[in-house]
Amino acid sequence: MVNNTKKTRKEYFNCFYLEFDNERDMLVNETLPKLQQYFLTQGIYIYFIDWNLNWDFDLSKNPYHILRYMKEIQNAYETSTGLFLLTFVGNKYGQIVLPIELSTIDFNNIKNSASDLEKGRYFIFLVDFKNEIRLFLFRC
Amino acid sequence: MRFGFFCLDVKLLEQWYLLDDKLSPPVYKLKDPDESFSNILSRSVSTYDLNTRENQEWNEAYVNLVDLFLSVLHDKSSVKSIHDIQLLSGVEMLFNFSTKLSSSGCMCVSRQFDGMFRDLYNYENCFKKTCFFASYFCIKKIS
Numbered sequence: 235m236v237n238n239t240k241k242t243r244k245e246y247f248n249c250f251y252l253e254f255d256n257e258r259d260m261l262v263n264e265t266l267p268k269l270q271q272y273f274l275t276q277g278i279y280i281y282f283i284d285w286n287l288n289w290d291f292d293l294s295k296n297p298y299h300i301l302r303y304m305k306e307i308q309n310a311y312e313t314s315t316g317l318f319l320l321t322f323v324g325n326k327y328g329q330i331v332l333p334i335e336l337s338t339i340d341f342n343n344i345k346n347s348a349s350d351l352e353k354g355r356y357f358i359f360l361v362d363f364k365n366e367i368r369l370f371l372f373r374c
Numbered sequence: 375m376r377f378g379f380f381c382l383d384v385k386l387l388e389q390w391y392l393l394d395d396k397l398s399p400p401v402y403k404l405k406d407p408d409e410s411f412s413n414i415l416s417r418s419v420s421t422y423d424l425n426t427r428e429n430q431e432w433n434e435a436y437v438n439l440v441d442l443f444l445s446v447l448h449d450k451s452s453v454k455s456i457h458d459i460q461l462l463s464g465v466e467m468l469f470n471f472s473t474k475l476s477s478s479g480c481m482c483v484s485r486q487f488d489g490m491f492r493d494l495y496n497y498e499n500c501f502k503k504t505c506f507f508a509s510y511f512c513i514k515k516i517s
Binding site: 295298307320327332337341343347 | 384387388391393399400401402403404406407408432433436439440442443444445446449456458459461462463464465466467468469471472475476479480481482483484485486487
C-alpha cells in the first residue's frame with residue numbers, strides 16, 4: 235500500500251559493486267520505467283539510486299562515502315514513502331570499511347598491539363597436496 | 375592475496391589517523407582520502423594518469439590499514455583492550471543502519487551460488503547473521 239501523502243519514493247540499491255551487474259541493469263532499465271509509469275498515474279515519482287553506477291572502483295574503501303550514503307538513506311527514509319533500501323547479498327562479503335574515528339585509548343591500544351605484532355613477522359605459503367591448495371600462516 | 379613476508383605498518387596508522395584535539399574528548403580521525411588525493415574522483419581523460427596513480431596509492435594504504443586492523447583485532451591478546459571497533463563491509467553497515475531506521479522499509483535479496491569462491495574474512499560470522507536478517511525481512515515482506 236502506498237501512502238499518498240508523500241509524493242516521492244526513493245530506493246537505494248545496496249550491494250557489493252563486483253556483483254549483481256545484471257540485476258542492477260535490469261532494475262534500472264527494465265523495472266524502473268514500468269514502475270515510474272504505473273505510479274505516475276497516482277502522482278508518485280519513483281527514484282532508484284544505485285551508488286555503484288558508473289564507478290570502476292569500490293567507493294566503500296573510503297569510509298566517508300559510506301557516511302554520506304547513510305545520510306542519503308536517512309534522508310530517503312524521512313522524505314519518501316515505502317521501501318527505501320533494497321539490498322542484494324551475494325557470494326562476496328565486500329571490502330571492510332575503515333573506522334573514521336578512534337578514541338585515544340583505542341588508537342594507542344591498536345598502535346601498541348600492531349607494534350608488538352610487527353616484531354613477529356608472518357610467513358605465508360601455499361602447498362599443493364594432490365590438487366588441493368592449502369594456505370599456511372606462521373609467525374616467526 | 376599476498377604471499378611471503380609482510381609487516382604491519384604502524385607508521386601508516388599515524389600518517390592517516392590524526393589527533394583532533396578540538397573535539398571533547400579528543401579523537402583520532404581518518405584523513406579523507408578524497409581530500410588527500412584530489413584526483414581520485416576525477417575521471418576525465420586529462421587526469422586519467424593522476425587518477426590511476428592516486429587510486430593505486432590509496433588502495434595500497436587501504437589494504438595495509440585493513441591488514442593492520444584485522445591482525446590486531448584477530449590477535450586474542452589485544453581484543454579485550456579494544457572497544458567498539460567493528461570491521462564490517464559497506465553493504466552490511468548500510469543494511470544495519472537502515473534496519474535501525476525502519477525494518478519494514480528494507481528488503482534484502484539473498485542470491486548465493488553453491489561452490490563459488492567466498493571471501494575468507496568474516497564471511498561465515500558476519501554474513502550468516504546478515505543472511506538471517508535478510509531471510510527474516512524477505513519472509514516478512516512476502517507475508
